[in-house]
Amino acid sequence: MIKPGKIVFIGDEYLEIIALAAGVDAYVFNNDCRKLEEWITKNIHLYDVIVYLDTVSSTCSDVIDHAKSIARDKIFLMLEHPLLSVQRDPRDYYRELARKILGIEITLN
Numbered sequence: 001m002i003k004p005g006k007i008v009f010i011g012d013e014y015l016e017i018i019a020l021a022a023g024v025d026a027y028v029f030n031n032d033c034r035k036l037e038e039w040i041t042k043n044i045h046l047y048d049v050i051v052y053l054d055t056v057s058s059t060c061s062d063v064i065d066h067a068k069s070i071a072r073d074k075i076f077l078m079l080e081h082p083l084l085s086v087q088r089d090p091r092d093y094y095r096e097l098a099r100k101i102l103g104i105e106i107t108l109n
Contacts, residue, residue: 010053011051029052036063047074
């Protein structure tokens with residue numbers, strides 16, 4: 001049986017737009033590990049699935065490890081950041097992500 005739960009996306013502004021359009025929560029990561037850790041400590045109990053960009057993990061690996069240790073019953077999913085992947089147009093990546101999450105095609109200029 002599938003249990004209903006809440007999802008949060010942690011990443012950049014573009015990922016936030018997709019998350020909010022999908023009707024899920026988002027946290028815009030601004031390279032401040034301390035703020036992220038404070039937010040996670042206060043809010044992680046609200047979510048069942050935490051989706052984050054690999055740039056968040058590489059910048060704040062201790063914070064992600066801490067989150068996983070205090071929320072062992074949660075699902076953590078890491079997404080590859082499109083600007084760091086080899087020869088991939090970020091617009092294609094976000095389009096594909098929106099299609100998978102929202103089930104719709106969006107246009108990013």
